[in-house]
Amino acid sequence: MSGMYQEIMAFVLTTSGWILESSTVSMDFWKVSSNDGSVITTSTFWANLWKHCVTDSTGISNCRDFPSMLALDGYIQACRGLMIAAICLGLFGSVLALVGMKCTKIGGSDKNKARIACFAGVDFILCGICSLSACSLYAHRITTEFFDPMFMSQKYELGAALFIGWAGGILCILGGSVFCFSVADSFSRSHSQANYIYRGAASHSHITAYTRGQTKPVKEGHAADNSSSSRVQHFDKNAYV
Template structure:
């Protein structure tokens, strides 16, 4: 019974990780900076993998999608690729894990189920590495821009 409980717990944990990464992708507040100088020039700039937005003092937001794929910075391409591939691999890993669990009736014999479960676990592991690498690349870029005294970005 404990083996079945462990399988179900691992399956639910991996599904929740997949949901969290998939829910993080469309969020707007990946990078936030504000200009709180005077009352007239106060504004907030926020950005994610897909668009840039600016909010002024009245609370009006103006968002603009990235115009060209070729004009994007390299780190955005890397982050997009890693995170989207992570979501796709996790989806297929969840399907393989569902077939490979011993408590399900589909998937064949125990030997076949163990091979499918191994492949699902490997798929989830690689997917987790991709998502951690994607988030780390984006965070490294933000930190290096923040601590660079000569960095000045005009949007």
């Protein structure tokens, strides 16, 4: 029963992380212009994986989509690929988790469901790694430009989308690990139970059952001793009579 509760908790963690990762892809604020060293700020620049935008002091935003995918910087293309891979892996992991959980009625035998749940855990771990890698790569580019004294263009700060992506990746990794550990515990318990049953059967195999009135077979020497002793006992009884 505890394994079922662990799988439910892992499913909640992984599904929440996958939802956070999916929302991160379409969020606006992956990076926001830095106000460090400026006294008066008339506009705010921000960008994500798909467009550049600027917001003036009146709150009006103007955005421009990236004109060419092939002309983009390499780190933006890598982040796009990693986040799309994370979303796909999370989707497949959710389906496998629903099939492999003990509380569902699909998936076949318990052994097959345990294997499917293990695959779902590995899938979610890869999903979290992809999200963490994408957000970390984007954040590394921002921090490198910010602390580079020779970089004279607009500098940016870390946006809120990066922190949400990190949170989603961590939740997916934690939930996937719980899936794997719960499956490992169930396999170890089943193995220990089978070993106990085997040992119990082996110990009971040395005990021979005899029906009422049936004597245990003995060797010839012991049979002769028993017959002589029975005669002596019979003679003693007759002597008292």
